Amino acid sequence: MQQSLTDLLGVRIPILNAPMTPQAGGALARAVGEAQAFGMLGFDEDEPEDAIAAQVAILTREPRVPFGIGLVAWVLERRPQLLDIAIAARPKFVSISFGDPAPYVGRLHAAGILAGSQVQNRKWAQTAIDAGVDILVAQGTEAGGHTGAVGTLPLLQIVLEMTDKPVIAAGGIATGRGFAAVIAAGAAGAWIGTPFLLAKEARNTQAARDRIAASDETQTIYTRVYDRVQKKAWPHEFGGRALRTPFVERWTDREDALTSDPEAASAFRPEEKIYAGQAVGLMHEVRPAAGIVREIYDAGVERLRAIRL
Numbered sequence: 078m079q080q081s082l083t084d085l086l087g088v089r090i091p092i093l094n095a096p097m098t099p100q101a102g103g104a105l106a107r108a109v110g111e112a113q114a115f116g117m118l119g120f121d122e123d124e125p126e127d128a129i130a131a132q133v134a135i136l137t138r139e140p141r142v143p144f145g146i147g148l149v150a151w152v153l154e155r156r157p158q159l160l161d162i163a164i165a166a167r168p169k170f171v172s173i174s175f176g177d178p179a180p181y182v183g184r185l186h187a188a189g190i191l192a193g194s195q196v197q198n199r200k201w202a203q204t205a206i207d208a209g210v211d212i213l214v215a216q217g218t219e220a221g222g223h224t225g226a227v228g229t230l231p232l233l234q235i236v237l238e239m240t241d242k243p244v245i246a247a248g249g250i251a252t253g254r255g256f257a258a259v260i261a262a263g264a265a266g267a268w269i270g271t272p273f274l275l276a277k278e279a280r281n282t283q284a285a286r287d288r289i290a291a292s293d294e295t296q297t298i299y300t301r302v303y304d305r306v307q308k309k310a311w312p313h314e315f316g317g318r319a320l321r322t323p324f325v326e327r328w329t330d331r332e333d334a335l336t337s338d339p340e341a342a343s344a345f346r347p348e349e350k351i352y353a354g355q356a357v358g359l360m361h362e363v364r365p366a367a368g369i370v371r372e373i374y375d376a377g378v379e380r381l382r383a384i385r386l
């Protein structure tokens with residue numbers, strides 16, 4: 078029989094906070110771990126190594142909680158030392174997303190670390206399976222941050238049909254209803270990002286929190302504007318889901334025109350760039366991460382128990 082996700086990860090609750098950079102730092106991952114779910118730390122592409130070490134130290138101080146680290150494949154190609162830093166932190170699990178994890182899975186396994194990857198369609202699911210990952214994360218387009226173009230529910234069904242490995246669902250899960258839905262479909266757990274943007278422990282500004290709390294589910298856009306204007310090396314196939322602004326609405330799908338017009342590009346305000354998913358429509362206040370975990374899990378379990386067909 079397949080080992081459950083909670084046994085694999087050494088936690089009680091099959092909820093993981095998404096390794097959002099820079100929002101999911103050590104404090105958020107630790108709070109999620111202390112709530113008996115699984116905390117993930119995201120390594121940012123631009124974050125200096127001493128700043129990363131400071132976030133890791135929050136998680137590795139005694140008493141340790143099980144935790145994971147999220148890395149981005151194309152960032153690893155440029156900063157391969159991030160994998161060494163991740164392995165040295167002795168996490169239970171490392172996810173390598175947005176590219177092929179194959180070059181790294183062997184080193185993770187040799188260090189006794191579970192390997193995973195977020196996948197956005199059948200092609201990336203097959204790539205992750207071929208790479209030998211232990212856990213797949215089906216990341217739907219509802220998700221905040223960089224993602225693909227397929228909705229969570231069709232993608233989850235596709236990936237579950239492709240593998241017997243544990244498949245975690247990501248994208249748009251923010252309440253017990255969403256948690257129960259993906260578990261009932263066969264997901265091994267839920268990977269949750271946007272709701273933790275309003276966690277007290279997230280690395281987020283007050284202005285960003287206020288905008289997230291005030292936004293509804295129609296106020297996100299799937300865009301490559303920020304990557305193009307900031308000259309980030311994100312592969313074209315991964316756009317990002319962010320809150321709408323007049324700037325991003327004006328230039329989405331017109332990125333070439335934007336980048337060839339220095340005056341237009343100079344209107345970009347970095348503080349306006351807020352990546353968030355459609356679940357923003359379900360969250361309205363800042364709360365401790367433990368409360369978010371408990372509410373989603375308890376309500377989800379109650380719903381699953383109440384199912385009558």
Ligand SMILES: Cc1cc2nc3c(=O)[nH]c(=O)nc-3n(C[C@H](O)[C@H](O)[C@H](O)COP(=O)(O)O)c2cc1C
Pocket residue numbers: 095096097098099100119120147148149174195216219220221222223247248249250268269270271272352353354355356
């Ligand atoms: C602000 C933000 C930053 C993110 N950064 C990363 C990242 O650095 N690495 C990563 O693998 N996923 C990242 N993600 C995507 C999440 O891992 C996850 O797929 C997503 O948050 C799940 O959907 P949800 O936001 O609807 O909960 C980010 C998401 C957000 C909202």
